[in-house]
Amino acid sequence: MKKVFSLLLCAAACICAKAQTGPDVLIPKPVSYTLSKGSAPVGVPVKETIGSRKFASAIKDLPEFAKKEAYRLTIGPKNIKIEAEGQTGAFRARKTLEYLRAFAGEEGSLQCCQILDYPRFAHRGLMFDLSRHFYGKDFIFKEIDLMALLKMNVLHLHLTDDAGWRLQIDGYPLLASRAAWRPQLLWADWDEGGHNYSQEGAPDAFGGYLTKEDAREIVAYAAERHITVIPEIELPGHSLEVLRAYPELACTRDGEPVFTSDLCPGNDLVIKVFQDILDEVMDIFPSEFIHIGGDEAGMGAWRECPRCQERMRRHGLADTDALQSWLIRQFDSYLASKGRRLLGWDEIMQGGLAPGAAVMSWRGTEQGIEAAASGHDVIMSPTTYCYINRNQDSPLENGEFVGGYLPISGVYSYDPAQGFSNTEHLLGLQGNLWAEHIPTVENLEYKAFPRAFALAEVGWTPQELREFEEFRPRAVSLVKYISSIGYSPFNLERELGERPESGVALQHLALGAKVTYNIQWSPKYPAEGAESLTNGVQGGWTYVGGRWQGFESDMDVTIDLGQTKTVNFIGAHFLANIGDWVGLPQRLEISVSADGANFVLLPPVLCQVNAPARGSCYLLLGSFLDNAQVRFVRFKALRTGKLHEDWIFTDEIIIK
Numbered sequence: 001m002k003k004v005f006s007l008l009l010c011a012a013a014c015i016c017a018k019a020q021t022g023p024d025v026l027i028p029k030p031v032s033y034t035l036s037k038g039s040a041p042v043g044v045p046v047k048e049t050i051g052s053r054k055f056a057s058a059i060k061d062l063p064e065f066a067k068k069e070a071y072r073l074t075i076g077p078k079n080i081k082i083e084a085e086g087q088t089g090a091f092r093a094r095k096t097l098e099y100l101r102a103f104a105g106e107e108g109s110l111q112c113c114q115i116l117d118y119p120r121f122a123h124r125g126l127m128f129d130l131s132r133h134f135y136g137k138d139f140i141f142k143e144i145d146l147m148a149l150l151k152m153n154v155l156h157l158h159l160t161d162d163a164g165w166r167l168q169i170d171g172y173p174l175l176a177s178r179a180a181w182r183p184q185l186l187w188a189d190w191d192e193g194g195h196n197y198s199q200e201g202a203p204d205a206f207g208g209y210l211t212k213e214d215a216r217e218i219v220a221y222a223a224e225r226h227i228t229v230i231p232e233i234e235l236p237g238h239s240l241e242v243l244r245a246y247p248e249l250a251c252t253r254d255g256e257p258v259f260t261s262d263l264c265p266g267n268d269l270v271i272k273v274f275q276d277i278l279d280e281v282m283d284i285f286p287s288e289f290i291h292i293g294g295d296e297a298g299m300g301a302w303r304e305c306p307r308c309q310e311r312m313r314r315h316g317l318a319d320t321d322a323l324q325s326w327l328i329r330q331f332d333s334y335l336a337s338k339g340r341r342l343l344g345w346d347e348i349m350q351g352g353l354a355p356g357a358a359v360m361s362w363r364g365t366e367q368g369i370e371a372a373a374s375g376h377d378v379i380m381s382p383t384t385y386c387y388i389n390r391n392q393d394s395p396l397e398n399g400e401f402v403g404g405y406l407p408i409s410g411v412y413s414y415d416p417a418q419g420f421s422n423t424e425h426l427l428g429l430q431g432n433l434w435a436e437h438i439p440t441v442e443n444l445e446y447k448a449f450p451r452a453f454a455l456a457e458v459g460w461t462p463q464e465l466r467e468f469e470e471f472r473p474r475a476v477s478l479v480k481y482i483s484s485i486g487y488s489p490f491n492l493e494r495e496l497g498e499r500p501e502s503g504v505a506l507q508h509l510a511l512g513a514k515v516t517y518n519i520q521w522s523p524k525y526p527a528e529g530a531e532s533l534t535n536g537v538q539g540g541w542t543y544v545g546g547r548w549q550g551f552e553s554d555m556d557v558t559i560d561l562g563q564t565k566t567v568n569f570i571g572a573h574f575l576a577n578i579g580d581w582v583g584l585p586q587r588l589e590i591s592v593s594a595d596g597a598n599f600v601l602l603p604p605v606l607c608q609v610n611a612p613a614r615g616s617c618y619l620l621l622g623s624f625l626d627n628a629q630v631r632f633v634r635f636k637a638l639r640t641g642k643l644h645e646d647w648i649f650t651d652e653i654i655i656k
């Protein structure tokens with residue numbers, strides 16, 4: 001009888017333990033917690049204490065930004081206690097509790113514990129690009145809710161770009177009535193269709209904009225969740241839509257406006273108009289930072305424009321970088337005079353950085369490190385880790401992507417402090433979702449989540465507590481949860497991961513063979529140099545991964561096997577990605593030789609496969625032989641016809 005009883009007890013305990021939810025489910029992972037005995041039903045009362053001396057002493061050594069968000073959450077069997085310095089910390093605690101309760105479910109219980117928690121970085125952001133595709137405003141509230149659960153605290157809205165202006169500006173009404181509308185729904189069609197615009201109310205008008213009321217609602221909704229909204233108004237590049245509405249802001253050639261994407265920095269009217277616009281923007285958005293873009297100006301028209309040339313002469317500006325820098329300074333001091341701070345993409349450093357400006361480092365990490373070393377605040381969003389519009393799994397996954405492969409493990413591996421000798425000016429990090437290939441909200445969520453979970457944890461949790469293998473199951477659980485409440489994340493459980501072939505060591509006759517390049521590889525894509533094609537290692541999903549070797553022209557190499565071998569197959573792997581101008585060779589010319597002097601040309605191989613218009617494909621192309629005695633192989637992969645402009649990417653020549 002005694003034995004049976006203890007067995008029963010054990011079974012009961014197991015069920016209980018299963019239904020208890022503890023802090024180990026949370027993303028971001030808390031800084032510290034201690035578990036205690038017992039559990040609390042999800043509905044026990046919560047008491048909040050703001051500004052107690054006891055809590056102040058527990059967080060006294062933290063930096064100011066961390067104190068503001070710090071909280072202590074104590075879950076006891078009969079009551080739950082929240083302590084914080086102010087409302088922001090209390091809000092973060094409530095989100096932790098909401099997360100635990102959601103995971104416990106109505107029937108479950110919370111593991112008794114005490115959590116002391118605060119962020120690693122002050123800025124933990126996400127950027128949505130509303131220009132390339134405009135989805136209205138409602139989705140923003142939904143994404144803000146999820147950001148709040150993840151304890152992210154900055155929403156950066158990219159409101160203006162060539163593909164559409166997205167904010168009502170009373171002083172310049174054509175920005176909304178004309179520059180916000182285009183004849184094509186999809187960015188890709190608009191881009192291919194010649195960059196035209198339409199008119200509000202026209203039958204072919206796609207697009208739209210946030211009214212001031214919409215924008216104020218977003219700001220208020222975010223503020224209630226202790227999230228700051230930073231507006232971005234692009235200048236001087238990425239501004240074609242402005243020029244089409246107000247051609248007088250363009251550079252001129254022979255007195256006529258030049259429609260590049262750049263505003264004319266020589267024109268005083270540009271400064272006046274954008275100061276007016278920023279006045280209206282600042283009236284809506286109370287954020288300390290106002291983002292003015294500053295990236296990827298072409299600057300070509302500036303070299304010929306009489307106003308630009310005059311500006312450069314008058315101010316002794318040596319080049320167009322200095323001219324851009326001069327323009328940025330005008331806005332830096334203007335924003336400063338209004339009690340705000342200028343934030344821009346890292347190109348604003350070219351030609352000298354305006355004194356109070358802060359930098360968003362996107363092209364790499366070194367720009368941010370350099371800006372911080374010269375005393376400017378920086379936010380890190382390098383493409384390699386933070387561009388979550390990139391492909392997150394096999395290129396066979398849903399939708400279109402640009403710029404390579406960035407799985408959640410890649411995002412998670414980022415330590416923003418890496419390379420900084422002093423993190424005093426490192427404000428934090430941000431994930432960017434450029435929307436060229438994000439036509440719907442569902443697709444935006446699919447790309448944003450779960451990778452934004454990783455960004456949230458990178459930004460919040462101390463580096464030494466982070467480990468991907470431990471994070472991943474929490475991310476899988478959170479994917480399930482947010483799917484159940486109406487989000488459409490990528491299903492992490494179905495992740496295929498890196499291209500399976502890329503990790504496999506190949507065995508073949510050319511392994512380690514010397515390769516002579518009759519046409520040199522492109523210095524942009526050297527892979528592992530002269531050893532790349534015979535090292536037994538294949539490339540991954542993307543040509544930007546450093547394993548695929550790129551040729552800007554035809555490929556033409558000679559391989560020396562070192563001695564005569566019996567050969568039955570000669571081929572090579574190729575990658576195509578038409579969207580990124582990477583094509584398949586149209587014709588292979590392979591010749592073989594026993595002595596290196598007399599080559600026999602094999603029948604040419606014509607590639608009959610058309611690479612898909614979208615996404616990537618991988619192909620082994622080659623020729624079969626019949627026990628041929630071969631020491632030297634000359635391998636030419638040729639581009640022909642309409643694909644003449646395409647690159648060729650290859651990795652590993654296979655000889656069997």
Ligand SMILES: [Zn+2]
Pocket residue numbers: 250251252263264265266267301302305306307308
């Ligand atoms: Zn100009």
